[in-house]
Amino acid sequence: MSRVLVVGAGLTGAACAALLPRGVRGPVAVWDKARGAGGRMSTTRGDLGSADLGAQFVTYDSELAGPRRSFYEELLSHGILKPLSAPVEGLVVREGSCNYVAPQGISSVVKYYLKQSGADVLYEQHVTHISLRDGKWEVSRKVGPPELFDIVILTIPIPQILQLQGDIVNIINESQKQQLECVSYSSRYALGLFYEAGPRIAVPWAAQYIADNPCIRFISIDNKKRNIESPEVGPSLVVHTTVTFGRDHLDSDPAEVTKAVPNCPGQMILHTQPLLICGGDGFTRSNFDGCIESALSLAEAVKSHL
Numbered sequence: 258m259s260r261v262l263v264v265g266a267g268l269t270g271a272a273c274a275a276l277l278p279r280g281v282r283g284p285v286a287v288w289d290k291a292r293g294a295g296g297r298m299s300t301t302r303g304d305l306g307s308a309d310l311g312a313q314f315v316t317y318d319s320e321l322a323g324p325r326r327s328f329y330e331e332l333l334s335h336g337i338l339k340p341l342s343a344p345v346e347g348l349v350v351r352e353g354s355c356n357y358v359a360p361q362g363i364s365s366v367v368k369y370y371l372k373q374s375g376a377d378v379l380y381e382q383h384v385t386h387i388s389l390r391d392g393k394w395e396v397s398r399k400v401g402p403p404e405l406f407d408i409v410i411l412t413i414p415i416p417q418i419l420q421l422q423g424d425i426v427n428i429i430n431e432s433q434k435q436q437l438e439c440v441s442y443s444s445r446y447a448l449g450l451f452y453e454a455g456p457r458i459a460v461p462w463a464a465q466y467i468a469d470n471p472c473i474r475f476i477s478i479d480n481k482k483r484n485i486e487s488p489e490v491g492p493s494l495v496v497h498t499t500v501t502f503g504r505d506h507l508d509s510d511p512a513e514v515t516k517a518v519p520n521c522p523g524q525m526i527l528h529t530q531p532l533l534i535c536g537g538d539g540f541t542r543s544n545f546d547g548c549i550e551s552a553l554s555l556a557e558a559v560k561s562h563l
Contacts, residue, residue, distance in 0.1 A: 259563065260284040260405070262396055263376070264384050265412035267296020268545065269537045271367045272328075272552035273410060274374035278560045285374060286406075288382035288398070293364070294371055297543070300362030305451035308479040308493040309363040313464065314341050315545045319353040325549050329357070336360070337369050343482050347466030358483050366545075384413075386423035387533070394531055397423070408562075410555055411535035415440045415518070418535055428528050436525070440539045441516040445474065445503035452491035474499040517541060523554030532562045 261277065263270045266289035274287050293299070299311040315338060317329050332338040338357040350356070359365050371378055386397035387409060397403040411418055415437050419429075429437070464477035475497035480486055517540055518525065524536035536555040541547035 258284065259407035261286070261408040261410065261559070262394070262404075262406040263287045263410045263412060264396075265289060265296065265537065266291070266294040266367065266371065266378060266380070267412060267537070268298050268367050268370070268548040269551050269555070270296070270410070270412035271370035271374065272549055273412060273536070273555045274376045275370040276552055276556035277374070278556070278563060285376040286404075287371065287374070287376045287378045288384060289378075289380050290383035292380050294367045294378070294380075295364035296367070297538075298363045298367050300359075300364035301449050302362070303451055305453060306480060306490050306493045307362050308449040308451070308495050309359075309477075309483075310447040310449055310495060312363050312545075313358075313475070313477060313482070313495075314363075315357045315359075315366070317355045317357065318351060318546070325546055325553075328545075328549050332366060332369065333357070335369065337365055339484075341482070343463030343484055344461065345464040345466070345482070346462045347468065348464075360483050360485055362483075384421065387421055387425040388423035389531075392531060394533060395423075406531075408532045408559060409534075410559070411533075412537045412551075412555075414442070414537070415535075415539040416442075425527070425533070428533065433525060433527065436518050436521065437539075439516065440518055442539075443500040443503065443515050445500055446498040448496040449479075450494040450496070452493070454489055454491045456491060458492050458494065470499070472498055472502050523551040524558055526558060529562065532559065534558055 263274050266287050270287060274285055277285060297311045300307055300309050338359055341356040341358045383399040384396055385399055388395045393405040393407055394409045395403045395405055419437060458478050463481040466475055467473050473496060477495040479493040479495050521540045523540050524534055527533045534555060536551040538547045541550045
């Protein structure tokens with residue numbers, strides 16, 4: 258039985274941990290440098306309510322999802338997702354597609370998979386070094402002693418992979434490095450505003466895409482979007498900036514992938530014995546399907562190396 262570490266508690270990491278073969282299900286750890294789960298599917302929570310600051314909804318496309326339809330059906334059957342019924346101005350809906358929201362916040366999707374995985378999940382674990390030690394991976398972090406693992410799965414953004422120190426610097430060969438450096442991201446800022454119970458935001462929509470503003474691209478009355486309005490809870494407002502504004506003022510982690518790693522089936526094996534592998538939406542695309550596709554590919558690669 259192998260001891261496995263998944264670095265990154267976003268959707269890819271959580272789904273991968275849940276999909277790992279039964280032979281490695283016991284000693285699986287998930288580490289994330291943030292204070293909670295979600296990655297780019299994050300929900301912020303406070304005394305006055307909660308709001309999705311990352312992904313706003315999940316889109317099912319019958320033409321693209323195909324074999325991943327069962328993932329949507331499972332989340333719907335457990336109430337993690339429900340159809341988006343609130344009006345969203347400017348939302349383009351393709352024929353054969355359907356949008357879903359998460360009533361308990363978009364991070365509840367990630368938390369569902371983490372719970373299904375049975376993994377030991379630790380937050381505020383910022384991985385800094387990965388090195389070979391006696392046929393295992395020694396993984397170091399900013400706080401806490403290094404630990405040894407038989408398999409390490411990296412689902413963090415590719416720029417963060419390229420910043421890791423230790424033996425991994427030399428393990429990533431020149432061809433792989435060039436492929437990884439091909440990936441490009443766009444970023445934007447998100448602002449969450451919470452109000453006490455009582456005020457009403459009198460607009461006919463729950464969310465709106467804005468096409469002609471240099472700073473603001475999207476506004477959502479988040480509790481209305483999720484259809485959880487209550488007289489006891491005030492409204493929560495989310496504002497997303499444009500990609501251009503995000504690029505000009507960027508000082509945070511990358512967001513959506515605009516160009517993925519070329520010629521990779523959802524993952525890249527960096528070392529075989531012991532296994533060191535990386536995946537995530539940087540190897541597919543920045544949406545639910547892309548993350549699940551990568552998670553499936555990662556789990557299959559682990560299975561083939563056991």
